[in-house]
Amino acid sequence: xxxxxxxxxxxxxxxxxxxxxxxxxxxxxxxxxxxxxxxxxxxxxxxxxxxxxxxxxxxxxxxxxxxxxxxxxxxxxxxxxxxxxxxxxxxxxxxxxxxxxxxxxxxxxxxxxxxxxxxxxxxxxxxxxxxxxxxxxxxxxxxxxxxxxxxxxxxxxxxxxxxxxxxxxxxxxxxxxxxxxxxxxxxxxxxxxxxxxxxxxxxxxxxxxxxxxxxxxxxxxxxxxxxxxxxxxxxxxxxxxxxxxxxxxxxxxxxxxxxxxxxxxxxxxxxxxxxxxxxxxxxxxxxxxxxxxxxxxxxxxxxxxxxxxxxxxxxxxxxxxxxxxxxxxxxxx
Amino acid sequence: xxxxxxxxxxxxxxxxxxxxxxxxxxxxxxxxxxxxxxxxxxxxxxxxxxxxxxxxxxxxxxxxxxxxxxxxxxxxxxxxxxxxxxxxxxxxxxxxxxxxxxxxxxxxxxxxxxxxxxxxxxxxxxxxxxxxxxxxxxxxxxxxxxxxxxxxxxxxxxxxxxxxxxxxxxxxxxxxxxxxxxxxxxxxxxxxxxxxxxxxxxxxxxxxxxxxxxxxxxxxxxxxxxxxxxxxxxxxxxxxxxxxxxxxxxxxxxxxxxxxxxxxxxxxxxxxxxxxxxxxxxxxxxxxxxxxxxxxxxxxxxxxxxxxxxxxxxxxxxxxxxxxxxxxxxxxxxxxxx
Ligand SMILES: Cc1ncc(C[n+]2csc(CCOP(=O)(O)OP(=O)(O)O)c2C)c(N)n1
Ligand SMILES: [Mg+2]
Numbered sequence: 001x002x003x004x005x006x007x008x009x010x011x012x013x014x015x016x017x018x019x020x021x022x023x024x025x026x027x028x029x030x031x032x033x034x035x036x037x038x039x040x041x042x043x044x045x046x047x048x049x050x051x052x053x054x055x056x057x058x059x060x061x062x063x064x065x066x067x068x069x070x071x072x073x074x075x076x077x078x079x080x081x082x083x084x085x086x087x088x089x090x091x092x093x094x095x096x097x098x099x100x101x102x103x104x105x106x107x108x109x110x111x112x113x114x115x116x117x118x119x120x121x122x123x124x125x126x127x128x129x130x131x132x133x134x135x136x137x138x139x140x141x142x143x144x145x146x147x148x149x150x151x152x153x154x155x156x157x158x159x160x161x162x163x164x165x166x167x168x169x170x171x172x173x174x175x176x177x178x179x180x181x182x183x184x185x186x187x188x189x190x191x192x193x194x195x196x197x198x199x200x201x202x203x204x205x206x207x208x209x210x211x212x213x214x215x216x217x218x219x220x221x222x223x224x225x226x227x228x229x230x231x232x233x234x235x236x237x238x239x240x241x242x243x244x245x246x247x248x249x250x251x252x253x254x255x256x257x258x259x260x261x262x263x264x265x266x267x268x269x270x271x272x273x274x275x276x277x278x279x280x281x282x283x284x285x286x287x288x289x290x291x292x293x294x295x296x297x298x299x300x301x302x303x304x305x306x307x308x309x310x311x312x313x314x315x316x317x318x319x320x321x322x323x324x325x326x327x328x329x330x331x332x333x
Numbered sequence: 334x335x336x337x338x339x340x341x342x343x344x345x346x347x348x349x350x351x352x353x354x355x356x357x358x359x360x361x362x363x364x365x366x367x368x369x370x371x372x373x374x375x376x377x378x379x380x381x382x383x384x385x386x387x388x389x390x391x392x393x394x395x396x397x398x399x400x401x402x403x404x405x406x407x408x409x410x411x412x413x414x415x416x417x418x419x420x421x422x423x424x425x426x427x428x429x430x431x432x433x434x435x436x437x438x439x440x441x442x443x444x445x446x447x448x449x450x451x452x453x454x455x456x457x458x459x460x461x462x463x464x465x466x467x468x469x470x471x472x473x474x475x476x477x478x479x480x481x482x483x484x485x486x487x488x489x490x491x492x493x494x495x496x497x498x499x500x501x502x503x504x505x506x507x508x509x510x511x512x513x514x515x516x517x518x519x520x521x522x523x524x525x526x527x528x529x530x531x532x533x534x535x536x537x538x539x540x541x542x543x544x545x546x547x548x549x550x551x552x553x554x555x556x557x558x559x560x561x562x563x564x565x566x567x568x569x570x571x572x573x574x575x576x577x578x579x580x581x582x583x584x585x586x587x588x589x590x591x592x593x594x595x596x597x598x599x600x601x602x603x604x605x606x607x608x609x610x611x612x613x614x615x616x617x618x619x620x621x622x623x624x625x626x627x628x629x630x631x632x633x634x635x636x637x638x639x640x641x642x643x644x645x646x647x648x649x650x651x652x653x654x655x656x657x658x659x660x661x662x663x664x665x666x667x668x669x670x671x
Contacts, residue, residue, distance in 0.1 A: 049648050050458045101647030112460040112646030128462040129421065130393045163392030164424070191393050192362065193369035199392035260516035264368030324653045331642050 012225055014286045019293070023301065025063055025224055026287060029280045031305045032059040032083040035092065038309050039082065039099060039113075040255065047317070048099055050112050055083040057222075057254030060279035061186045062087035064227025065154050065247075068235050074122045074140055075154045076133035079114040079258075081126035084156055088123045090116070092312040102319030109322050110330065130191075131164030133157060134183070138170045141179035141243070152180040152238040154231070160191025162205055171244070175212040180238035182231060183209075183246045186221065188253045193265040209246035221249030222279040225286070251279070337529045338512025342485035343376045343451075346492040347413060349533065351384050354411065357496055358387040360398050361415040365390050373417035374453055374506075375513045399425035399450070403433045403501075406448040411496055419452035419467035419505065426470070433501040434476030448502075449495045455507040455557055455607060456644045456655050457519060464644035466608030468505045468555075472585040472617060478538050479585040481505040483559040485512075486527035487582060490536030498538060505584075507556040523560050541588040543595065547575035550665050551595045553618060554605040555581045558656060562605055565661035574669050584614055592618070593626035600631030601671070603664045605656050610638035632671040637664045 014022065036056050042048040055062065058080075066075065066087035077084040085095055090106055098105025099113055106118040107125055117125030124140075127133040137155030144151045161167055162185065174181045185205045189196055196203045209216025215237070219230045227249055234245035252274035256263055263271070287293045337345070351357045363369050364377040365388035371378025381388040391398040395416055402412040416422055422429070429450065436444045456464040472479050478500055482488040488506065495502035510525040544559065545566050554562040559580040566576040577595050581587065596602055602622065604615040619634045637656045645651055 050460070050646060051463075101649065107646075109647035109650065110461075110645045112458075114460050114462065115646070128460065129424070160393040163394045163397075165394070165396050166424075193366040194363055194390060194392075198366075198390065256516075261370075262516060265366050266368075321649045322647060324649070327645065327650050327653045328640055328642055 012228060014225060015290060019290070022287060023293070023297065025067060025228070026283060026298065027301045027305060028063045028087055029059045029224060029283060030302050031092070032062065032086050033280055034302070034305050034309055035086060035095075036082060036255070038313065042313065044260070049101055050099070051259055052113050053080040053258045054255045055080050055253070057274070057278065058186055058188060058251045059083055060224035060227055060283070061184065061221045061249045061251055062156075064224045065156070065182070065184050065231040067228050068231035069122070069152070069154060072122060073152050073154065073235070074124060075156060076124045076137045076140075077117065077126040077156050078130070078133065078158065079126055079128040080158070081116045082113070085116045085118075085123055089121045090118050090123060092308055093315060094118065096312045096316035097319045100316045100319060101321060102316060103322040103326065104319045108326065108330070131157065131161040131166035134161065134166050135170035135173070137181050137183075138174040138179055141174060141181040142177065144180055145177065150239055152182060152235050152243070154182045154184050154235075156184045156186060158191060159185060159187040159189065159196050159205060160194070161185070162208065163199055171208070171246070172212050174244040175214045178241055179243055181244040182234040182238060183244055185246065185248045186251055187248050188251050190253065190257070190266070192257050195265070204248070206246055206248035214244055214246070216246035216248065218248040218250065221251035222277050222282060224279060224283050252277075334528045334530060336526050337485045338526045339482065339485045339488045339506060340375050340511040340513045342489040342527070342529055343492055343506070344378065344380070345529070346489040347377065347380060348383065350493055350496045351380070351387060354496075356409060357411045357413065358389060359413045359415070360389040360391060360402055362391055362393055362417055364388055364415065370517055372415060373517070374508065374511045375517050376415070376451075395421045395424035396428060399428040400432065402448050402450070403428050403436070403446055406446045406501075407436065407444055411447050413449045413451065413496065415451040417453070418463045419454040420462050420465050422450075422452055422467050422470070425450070429471070429477070429501065429503075430474050434474050438476060445499045446501045447499045449492070449504060450501070451504045451506060453506050453508050453511070455509055456651050457508045457521070458646070458648060458651060460646040461643040466606070468584050469608055469612060469614050471503050472614050476501070477585065478502045479505070480538050480583050481555040481581075483507070483510060483556050483580055483582065484525050484527045485529060487536050487542070489529060490534050491538060493533075494535040494538050497535065502538060505556065509557055510560070523557060525560065539583045539586050539588060541582055541591040542580045543577065543591065544580050545576065545578040547577035548598055549575050549669050550601040550603060551577045551579060551592070551599045552603045552605060552661065552665060553579050553581050553592065555584065556607065558605040558607050561656065561658050561661055564658045565665060568658065568662050569665055572666070574665065576665055581618065587618060587621055589621055589625040592622065593629065596622065596626050596629040600629060601668050602630070603635045603637060603661065603668060605661055606636065606638040607655055608639055609641045610636060611641045613638055632668055635664050635668050637661055
């Protein structure tokens with residue numbers, strides 16, 4: 001599949017945009033990458049419990065979409081939610097604590113990697129059932145509409161979710177009721193080990209929107225400014241009652257589907273082609289075309305991020321675990 | 334004879350059944366992808382090359398491929414479907430419960446649905462949605478047979494029996510018992526290997542198995558809990574308490590003959606279940622014991638099960654959630670003193 005985007009003018013130009021805003025996007029991209037790399041190390045080392053689904057290579061989708069949202073907008077996510085969480089403003093510490101099963105984690109240690117979330121920050125705990133977040137997001141948007149609240153939901157899901165009945169049912173109802181949902185399909189070409197061309201006769205996911213009567217768009221998901229621009233347009237349409245919108249963000253998972261997966265099902269030339277389109281390197285190159293951004297600036301961002309993660313890991317390892325009494329709390333309201 | 338784990342034994346069972354009967358095929362997600370894993374727990378690894386066109390990879394569409402398995406079974410094929418995690422059976426359950434289980438009855442006996450649905454269950458550090466003990470949701474569905482395999486010997490023999498059965502059969506497997514290797518190995522796995530005979534064999538789908546004989550108390554369990562029950566029995570033996578351990582294994586129908594025979598010896602029973610206590614299979618077994626062999630009881634039925642909560646992620650809480658050997662030992666000890 002051709003990874004280039006349909007032409008779309010980025011809402012923010014890298015040359016004329018606000019320097020600190022642009023650097024903030026860079027920091028988020030790097031934060032997600034470094035966070036994931038550290039988590040992978042901790043998991044493989046055996047100090048971190050559970051299982052992991054990571055998003056190295058897909059950072060720009062989370063950052064671009066969440067940068068287009070307001071603090072009181074919501075996102076729904078999946079088993080692969082660390083990047084979404086960081087982009088939506090969850091803290092490194094509450095996430096690391098959660099991954100270490102600590103009671104100080106964002107879900108008190110009850111959720112774990114696949115259910116990362118924090119309602120105060122506008123993120124529903126990750127829904128680890130493929131497609132399960134889609135009707136849920138539509139329902140949240142229905143509440144916004146009925147209560148005349150000016151909020152939107154960005155609903156993240158993968159290419160794999162498009163095959164589930166939940167996609168059809170949720171998207172259709174969002175369409176007929178013009179609900180304020182930005183459906184964000186992170187099309188990374190694979191659902192687990194299965195390549196999309198094996199499970200879709202029409203692999204252009206955004207085409208599906210038209211069949212439900214609303215607007216869909218395919219975007220280069222490894223270009224953070226292109227994603228931001230598309231997400232801003234989509235969110236604005238949703239706020240004006242013109243929703244929903246389906247964004248198909250073309251991207252690629254650089255890491256295993258989960259745990260120790262070695263990705264033997266990904267072709268070597270395909271991997272190389274996508275590694276050459278790395279969202280962070282590309283954005284760094286764009287930023288460096290500005291006269292007021294230097295390599296040293298970017299290095300400083302990375303150093304700051306790594307320092308934050310280092311400190312977070314040390315604290316998370318010593319964070320208090322829940323007591324057994326916590327087992328039976330939080331079941332009913 | 335060869336020593337095998339459950340994943341290998343299931344793989345051999347599928348291989349042999351597919352070689353024996355061309356109507357048999359597998360359907361599910363990521364089961365035959367080149368360079369993939371052979372399903373979530375390696376059970377179908379290498380089979381796609383052996384049986385071209387008969388290991389069918391599907392989109393992520395549990396309701397859809399389950400319905401497809403039901404339809405294909407009605408038309409004379411013998412599908413072996415699987416979900417990657419038992420939790421996804423909630424998506425498939427309309428086709429299983431409303432169609433597979435009822436078509437024979439609704440058609441006045443005209444239709445047969447000879448299909449198998451395999452599903453891994455159990456709490457394994459993955460949080461609430463990849464952990465549930467799903468067997469409880471299907472044991473009360475007339476028209477389905479439900480089994481749970483805890484040894485490689487049973488896994489092979491029961492899968493073969495299920496493939497040859499003319500009814501929909503659900504096979505529950507436990508993630509900690511597969512003995513999957515390499516990247517798909519499970520931390521905290523328990524040894525469920527068996528000596529597997531070279532000859533073809535089946536294990537009936539309606540018989541419990543006595544795993545250890547004893548005269549003071551009967552401990553019933555299945556899947557991981559059958560292993561924990563045996564470990565508990567070893568500890569109890571050191572205290573002079575001889576526990577009889579029964580792997581219930583067939584959850585629908587339940588073999589009250591074997592259970593009753595044991596209760597007539599011991600007069601006492603502890604039922605161990607991974608999964609919330611309320612509405613569990615252990616409740617059904619307790620009621621069945623009252624109906625079938627209450628006369629043998631010298632003390633009330635005792636259950637050791639999980640708390641009535643979703644499965645928590647953090648290991649401290651997950652360990653508190655899942656019944657463990659000390660809790661089983663304690664329950665049996667108290668019951669014997671009753
Ligand atoms: C209903 C359901 N079926 C299967 C799975 C197992 N599973 C987890 S992730 C995954 C692949 C999802 O692919 P995609 O939607 O493209 O997301 P990605 O992993 O690429 O981010 C599968 C099959 C699941 N979690 N839920
Ligand atoms: Mg995908």
